[in-house]
Amino acid sequence: MRLEKNYPVPEGFEVIKQTEHHIRHIGEAFHKRDEDGNLVMAFWIKKENCNSANVAHGGMLMSVADYCLATSAMPSRDQYVATISFRSEFVAPAKINSLAEIHTSITKSTRSLVFGEGKIYCDGKIVFNFSGVVKKIS
Helix, strand or coil: CCCCCCCCCCCCCEECCCCCHHHHCCCCEEEEECCCCCEEEEEECCHHHECCCCEECHHHHHHHHHHHHHHHHCCCCCCCEEEEEEEEEECCCCECCCEEEEEEEEEEECCCEEEEEEEEEECCEEEEEEEEEEEECC
16 A cells, blocks of 8 residues: 655755665655755655644654754765754644755764754744754764
8 A cells, every 4th residue: 555645846855865764764855955055854744754633743753853963964975973962842733745844054063073953844834943963973
């Protein structure tokens, strides 16, 4: 049984060639850079991403936000990072069939640590805030 219906690629985004199995489960994802060069990722919230209230499951939003923060901190796909701390606040429900846009920015980078923050928007409204610290893996 195929759960996913066809959702369009959002304007200005490209499809992510996903290599992370745990993120691939959310469905097709997209990426672009904003005016400041920060990473913006997006995905359509589908039934399989939702809880019984038909809004995105909080744990799924946390996982995607952490992935986006880590990806933003990586200088390349072969220079990995590991999350040290992650903080988040649920601001509003992320409704089914809406486009979730995850905006991330790096606020500080040292020799071994990267600090960042971000927000998830749905329908132009903030639904989730996050920040965290990742360690560069040599």
